[in-house]
Amino acid sequence: MTHTTPAAAKTSYREAVRLALCEAMRADPRVFLMGEDVGRYGGCYAVSKGMLDEFGPERVRDTPLSESAFVGAGIGAALGGMRPVVEIMTVNFSLLALDQIVNNAATLLHMSGGQCNVPLVIRMATGAGRQLAAQHSHSLECWYAHVPGLRVMAPATVADARGMLGTALRQPDPVVIFEHVMLYAVEEDLPASAGAVDIDHAAVRRKGRDVSLITYGGSLPKVMAAAATLAAEGIEAEVLDLRTLRPLDDEAIVATVRRTRRAVVVDEGWRSVGLAAEVSARIVEQAFFDLDAPIRRVCSAEVPIPYARHLEQAALPQAETIAAAARELVAPHG
Amino acid sequence: MSPLAGAEILDRERALRLLREMLRIRRFEEKCAELYQATKIRGFLHLYIGEEAVAAGAMPALRPEDAVFATYREHGHALARGVGMGPVMAEMYGKLQGCSRGRGGSMHLFDARARFYGGSAIVGGALPMATGLALAQKMQARAEVTACFFGEGAVAEGEFHESMNLAALWRLPVLFFCENNLYAMGTALERSESQTDLAAKARSYDVPAESVDGMDVLAVEAAAQAAADAARGGGGPQFLEFKTYRLRAHSMFDPELYRPKAEVEGWKQREPVATFLARLQRQSWWSTALLGDLEREIGAEIEAAVQFAEQGTWEPASELANFVYSPGQR
Numbered sequence: 001m002t003h004t005t006p007a008a009a010k011t012s013y014r015e016a017v018r019l020a021l022c023e024a025m026r027a028d029p030r031v032f033l034m035g036e037d038v039g040r041y042g043g044c045y046a047v048s049k050g051m052l053d054e055f056g057p058e059r060v061r062d063t064p065l066s067e068s069a070f071v072g073a074g075i076g077a078a079l080g081g082m083r084p085v086v087e088i089m090t091v092n093f094s095l096l097a098l099d100q101i102v103n104n105a106a107t108l109l110h111m112s113g114g115q116c117n118v119p120l121v122i123r124m125a126t127g128a129g130r131q132l133a134a135q136h137s138h139s140l141e142c143w144y145a146h147v148p149g150l151r152v153m154a155p156a157t158v159a160d161a162r163g164m165l166g167t168a169l170r171q172p173d174p175v176v177i178f179e180h181v182m183l184y185a186v187e188e189d190l191p192a193s194a195g196a197v198d199i200d201h202a203a204v205r206r207k208g209r210d211v212s213l214i215t216y217g218g219s220l221p222k223v224m225a226a227a228a229t230l231a232a233e234g235i236e237a238e239v240l241d242l243r244t245l246r247p248l249d250d251e252a253i254v255a256t257v258r259r260t261r262r263a264v265v266v267d268e269g270w271r272s273v274g275l276a277a278e279v280s281a282r283i284v285e286q287a288f289f290d291l292d293a294p295i296r297r298v299c300s301a302e303v304p305i306p307y308a309r310h311l312e313q314a315a316l317p318q319a320e321t322i323a324a325a326a327r328e329l330v331a332p333h334g
Numbered sequence: 335m336s337p338l339a340g341a342e343i344l345d346r347e348r349a350l351r352l353l354r355e356m357l358r359i360r361r362f363e364e365k366c367a368e369l370y371q372a373t374k375i376r377g378f379l380h381l382y383i384g385e386e387a388v389a390a391g392a393m394p395a396l397r398p399e400d401a402v403f404a405t406y407r408e409h410g411h412a413l414a415r416g417v418g419m420g421p422v423m424a425e426m427y428g429k430l431q432g433c434s435r436g437r438g439g440s441m442h443l444f445d446a447r448a449r450f451y452g453g454s455a456i457v458g459g460a461l462p463m464a465t466g467l468a469l470a471q472k473m474q475a476r477a478e479v480t481a482c483f484f485g486e487g488a489v490a491e492g493e494f495h496e497s498m499n500l501a502a503l504w505r506l507p508v509l510f511f512c513e514n515n516l517y518a519m520g521t522a523l524e525r526s527e528s529q530t531d532l533a534a535k536a537r538s539y540d541v542p543a544e545s546v547d548g549m550d551v552l553a554v555e556a557a558a559q560a561a562a563d564a565a566r567g568g569g570g571p572q573f574l575e576f577k578t579y580r581l582r583a584h585s586m587f588d589p590e591l592y593r594p595k596a597e598v599e600g601w602k603q604r605e606p607v608a609t610f611l612a613r614l615q616r617q618s619w620w621s622t623a624l625l626g627d628l629e630r631e632i633g634a635e636i637e638a639a640v641q642f643a644e645q646g647t648w649e650p651a652s653e654l655a656n657f658v659y660s661p662g663q664r
Contacts, residue, residue: 072462080470
């Protein structure tokens with residue numbers, strides 16, 4: 001991964017989001033960024049660092065600590081003809097804006113009989129792994145993926161971090177983008193030509209014939225590591241990155257299960273009533289007779305995420321636990 | 335009413351326009367209550383009767399390009415803003431020809447062409463959106479304002495605090511029009527607010543604020559016009575408290591155990607249509623025939639609206655999933 005050609009540059013996930021934001025703001029004067037500490041501070045995760053200098057305080061807009069007001073203001077600004085990108089520092093704070101997102105952004109188009117669409121993009125950091133303890137380590141993607149009217153994305157690669165935002169801004173309806181905190185520093189080669197990407201389809205990140213590992217967001221690197229371990233043991237895992245969590249790409253989910261006949265669903269969210277449950281149910285509904293083994297889920301332990309590093313790591317899906325789940329499915333037949 | 339009311343001279347056209355708007359709302363809602371009993375209208379139905387002077391008086395301060403957000407008690411605001419009475423009635427019937435295609439009902443009247451961004455059932459929920467729409471107006475350097483009507487119950491919500499602060503901080507052209515009818519459903523203001531002087535509370539955000547007799551349509555009109563002028567002129571958000579009273583129950587399911595009958599009777603003496611009529615009767619140009627004409631005209635409009643709703647069609651259930659996302663999206 002260290003090879004760099006003139007056409008591609010090593011780029012971090014954080015830089016990729018910034019590139020996408022800057023490109024969108026240069027291309028469209030209606031686009032602006034607002035959120036807590038996005039301006040002078042440069043963003044809690046340094047995503048918007050330097051943007052204030054180029055775009056000024058009107059378009060890189062620091063807000064008070066008023067999640068409900070500035071998310072609601074994003075909805076209003078979208079109704080008023082702007083294309084706001086609202087950054088919520090982390091998913092836990094988004095709960096303070098849940099009213100605006102669920103009661104307004106997601107309902108206005110339908111409730112108005114098609115008159116009031118809300119072209120709003122909400123970005124937020126999600127996930128655990130930085131020893132930030134229970135409140136700052138949630139993975140609540142499934143809460144948003146539950147709600148009709150929202151589109152929910154979880155870019156897991158640098159190319160998707162670069163490309164999904166531009167596509168999201170072209171949507172006429174609200175989009176929620178989850179950026180996993182453990183991905184911000186990940187660096188990958190990004191072609192200079194990289195731009196908007198398709199957001200309708202899941203992506204096979206690794207081809208395999210023995211078992212499907214289905215995941216999204218911050219769990220993708222762990223799943224790829226698990227697949228590499230399994231490959232060394234002679235088990236060829238296929239890795240499906242869901243990318244978009246609402247709507248789910250049923251076709252891709254069913255297709256990978258049909259190829260491998262076994263599925264492990266990996267989700268940093270809690271197991272109960274979560275995304276892994278939803279993906280499993282869809283497999284059962286649509287590909288039950290293609291399965292050679294029960295579906296397995298690898299999720300976070302059902303505890304508030306603890307601070308101590310060893311406890312935190314014990315609570316999260318890990319490459320080893322993912323590989324172990326896959327092995328169990330393959331072993332009886334292998 | 336001013337002590338000089340007997341001597342005041344009112345412009346005939348303007349006064350009749352205000353009377354007409356209040357009467358339209360009053361008679362429309364009386365018909366709604368009737369249709370509710372007849373089970374033509376279902377769900378929640380919140381009547382505005384007693385508060386008509388606020389919508390009728392405030393709306394003329396707005397221009398067609400301005401934006402309006404309202405509450406779940408918003409029939410009056412929709413009608414005064416120019417949403418057609420037929421589509422409003424058809425909406426209550428749940429018909430396809432309703433102003434929200436039957437998907438919103440009484441609490442969610444929308445009309446994008448009238449820049450009427452709906453009734454909202456979440457108390458205080460529209461305040462952040464109104465603030466954001468005003469942000470769009472300001473960022474696009476449009477000489478527009480956004481009016482947000484809400485009840486005094488919303489003042490207890492965090493979204494009131496957050497929105498007032500944000501609008502003032504960014505000097506956005508929002509008109510915060512607070513309809514203080516004294517009760518948040520059944521909870522009296524003094525049982526829910528430590529500071530019952532709502533204008534004082536608004537001033538603490540550095541927002542210019544006035545308290546206005548919301549039963550006096552002329553007082554409402556003057557205050558709203560001044561507020562709109564100030565906001566349009568770059569003066570930032572403005573707050574008006576309209577002191578008013580809901581003469582009917584909170585909704586059709588409310589036995590009204592929380593307020594004394596004598597209080598309701600007292601406010602009936604001040605109800606805005608009758609008190610305004612009393613002032614008009616002192617005008618040299620007044621004749622009772624004017625009222626008769628208005629009532630006939632409004633009666634015909636309501637009858638036509640009911641006909642429109644009755645003749646409306648039901649949207650096929652096969653179209654249920656439309657408008658969850660924009661056309662072409664999923």
